[in-house]
Amino acid sequence: MATIHDVALKAGVSVTTVSRVMNNRGYISERTRSKVFQTMEELNYHPNEIARSLLRKRSNVIGLIIPAVSHPFFAELANHVEYYAYQSGCKVLLCNSQLDPVKEKEYIDMLKRNMVDGIVMGSHTLEVDAYRNLHSPIVTIDRRIDEDIPYISSDNYAGGRLAAELLISKGCRKIAHICGNLTLNLLANNRSMAFRDVMLEHGIENVVIQTDMNVFDHDQYGRIIGKLLREHEDIDGIFATSDIIAAYALKGCTQAGKRVPEDIRIIGYDGIGAVSWFEPEISSIRQPISEIGRLAVELIRKQRDGEPFERENILPVELMERSTT
Amino acid sequence: MATIHDVALKAGVSVTTVSRVMNNRGYISERTRSKVFQTMEELNYHPNEIARSLLRKRSNVIGLIIPAVSHPFFAELANHVEYYAYQSGCKVLLCNSQLDPVKEKEYIDMLKRNMVDGIVMGSHTLEVDAYRNLHSPIVTIDRRIDEDIPYISSDNYAGGRLAAELLISKGCRKIAHICGNLTLNLLANNRSMAFRDVMLEHGIENVVIQTDMNVFDHDQYGRIIGKLLREHEDIDGIFATSDIIAAYALKGCTQAGKRVPEDIRIIGYDGIGAVSWFEPEISSIRQPISEIGRLAVELIRKQRDGEPFERENILPVELMERSTT
DNA sequence: CATTATATGTCAAACGTTTGATATATGTCA
DNA sequence: TGACATATATCAAACGTTTGACATATAATG
Structure with a gap:
């Protein structure tokens, strides 16, 4: 050359x-x-960009660490991050952690060695110190590490309330909530807080089921739904913490001979494109995934360029009422 | 540092x-x-990996150019490419072309400037010369450029036969086939060839519908299915060229009051994970996506290291019969 | 003792850029 | 005329590594 x-x-x-x-x-x-x-x-x-990067001590690369890009939510997130990164002259290095702390750590180290402009963390399996000490622009998605590290999340509490209140307003009297592992320090857990609060306020009977939120084992959802419907025949509403779980709930209900939304109403969370592939289309709480991606890139850029930036970025959610509620 | x-x-x-x-x-x-x-x-x-890269004249990066990672097939492909790249000490640069030739070209140039080890092309919107002249290890997915550039595809013809023959064996007598744009030079079109051949062999009435295969506009699928069912009330089988189209077909049939598989049978193509989110679960022709990803990384590595490699890589498909057939 | 193999270390060039310091014109304005 | 802006070019250092050439010390061998 x-x-x-x-x-x-x-x-x-x-x-x-x-x-x-x-x-x-x-x-x-x-x-x-x-x-x-x-x-x-x-x-x-x-x-030769490599020579340029060496000199200017940065590579115009943004590292994106997520559990798995095969998961629709993260696929859409990755899509938008790439879009906005491209707009600002950056490239995206795709890192699937598979929720494996070793792999996540290795990717973080690798990204530092490659002088990336910053890291977008959609996976957080390490101790907080690991993130604090990494001295590289960083943004976390849906997880608050400390007051210094900027994070982005949707307004999980508001979203949880919206979902719970919708089900109640539609007449549901015994509601199930299927969520991830609440002991993990994820902001998504606020959805469950909101659910609990709303149920208490209205004195509605409810059952909360934690999954281990293993992104890869979808089979468990089928089993969990089946068990739920067997043990609580009188459930007439389900608030699932992701659209995929909601899809499995819909499937489980149909298999159990329940009509949706007549016998049982279902609402998911995330607002991924796939909700409209189903019949009936799945109601959901829409996260502004594109805006999350845009903001993630912007926050990396601002940190890199020494511009001031907002630490707490909680974006509004939106009720997408479709046909399952 | x-x-x-x-x-x-x-x-x-x-x-x-x-x-x-x-x-x-x-x-x-x-x-x-x-x-x-x-x-x-x-x-x-x-x-500092940048300094190392400068010296050894390569970056241990594989560029992955696809239409959009938000599309489930490419999301799964990206997931596997990342997996195997990581295994061999490489990183993956994610490039969504959005099927825009300008963006695809810019990405190719960018990847060259960054001395990537090679490029996996899942999007091909440029003239063949653009690929021939790029003098960088390259692998194309589902498209044959010329005899020099290695490509990987599933056995589209066999897959098309499997699907068509399955529908016939189940008793379908008027079958619709929904495919992409047949004028594009994609190997996926062999699925349609196979469909046509099988229909001729059995003398089965059929209707073929081309979509423009715009990866982003899913709404069109709904409209197309609706129109199809209205114009051909007696259709009793649908072979869709992707699982997403199959999902829309399932939805359309349900909306039209047809029972699947009793009144009409549906089979998709790709075998993405999402097929099992539906009720009934969607039958499909499974492409070995993981193997495609593995082979893509291996072919880049072999070219880079000057090892001999296979130019034509046609991988076997598998009939995944679920509940829609 | 000379020779050789083994073990350990140093030096400086090279990779392909960017950039500050410096030099030298040429033309314009007061 | 001097001062200054404009236009063009050269040189060499710097970015952080790797690596071939070379130097030296020690131990084993004949």
Whole structure:
């Protein structure tokens, strides 16, 4: 591959001049400029970004660490992060942690070695110190580490209330809530807080079921729903903490011969595109996934450039009422 | 951040020695080795991969260009590519082309400037010359460019036959086939060839509908299915060229008051995880997505290392009969 | 004792850029 | 004329590694 030296030689100028032409700095005559550009064309020259990165001590890469991109929520998140990163001249390095602390740590180290501009953490399996000490711009999704590290989440509490209140307003009198592991320090747990609060306020009978939220084992959802419907035949509402769980709830209800929404109402959370693939379409609390992605990229950029930025970013959710409620 | 010089200084050795310790080359006494490692610990030293990349003229990065990672098939593909890349010490740069030739070209150029080890092309919107001239290890998914560029695809023709024959064997007598744009030079079109051949062989009435296969506009599927069912009331089988289309077909049939599989049978293609979220679960032709990802990484690596490799990689498909057939 | 193999370490160039310091014209304005 | 802005170019250091060439010390061998 041609280097800047080859271009300079062929164009009859110095490498400095070529560099100045490329980076638009200093005085360059129109004649020189066009000659350089022409030579670059002729040699099919592409500046080596690695050398640039080495010098400017950053790579214009954003690391995205998530449990698994095969999970629809994270797939959509990754899609938007890539979109906004591209808009701001950055690239995205895709890191699936598989919720394995070892892999997550190795990815963090790797990203630092590669001088990424910053890291978007959608997976957090490590101790808080691991994140505090990493001295690299970082943004966490749906998890608050401490007062220094900026985080983004949807308004989980409001979302939980919306879902719970909708079910009640539709007449549900015994409601199940299927959520992740509440002992993990995730902001998503606020959905469950809100559920509990609303149930108490209205004195509604309810049952809360924790899954271990293993992103990969969807089979468990089928089993859990089956068990739930068997043990609590009179349940007439389900608030699932993700749309996938809601989909399994819908499937389980149908299999158990219950009509949705007539016999039992179901609402999910996330608002992934897949909710509209179902019949009936699944009601959901929509997180602004695109905005989360946009903000994540912006927060990395602001930290990198030393601009001031907001630490707490709680974005509004929206009730998407479809056909299961 | 500490550099190799800092480590050398503090450990009282030369940078060469530190480098040799890290890379395990040359003779190093156990005493020196442990001292160096200890110093690295103390300084929290991480070797700068950018500098390494510059020297060895490659970055251990694989570029993955796909239409959109929010599409379940590509999300799963990305997941597996990441998995196997990680296994072989590589990182994955995620590039969504959005099927925009300009963006795809920019991504290709960017990847070259960053000296990636190779590019996995799951999106191909450019002229063949653009791929031929890029002088970088490359693998295409589901598209044959020429005899030089290795490609991977599932056995689309066999898959198409399997699907078509299954529907016939179940007693379908008028079958619809919903596929992408057949004028694009995609190997996926062989599914449609197979469908046509099987229909001819059995003398089965059929209707073929092309969508423009815009990965992002799912609404069109709903409209197409609705129109199809209205115009051909007597259709009793549908072979969809993707599982998402199959899901919309299932939804459309249910909305039209048809029972699946009693009144109409449906089979999709791809075998994405989502097929089992539905009730009834959707029958599908499973592509070995994991194997595709594994092979993609392997083919990049072999090209990079100058090892011999197979140009044509057609992987077997598998009939996953679930409940819609 | 000379020779050789083994063990350990140092030096400096190279990878492909950017950039500050410096030099030298040329033209314009007061 | 001097001062100044404009235009162009050169040189060399720097970014953080790796690595071939070379140096030295020690131990084993003939």
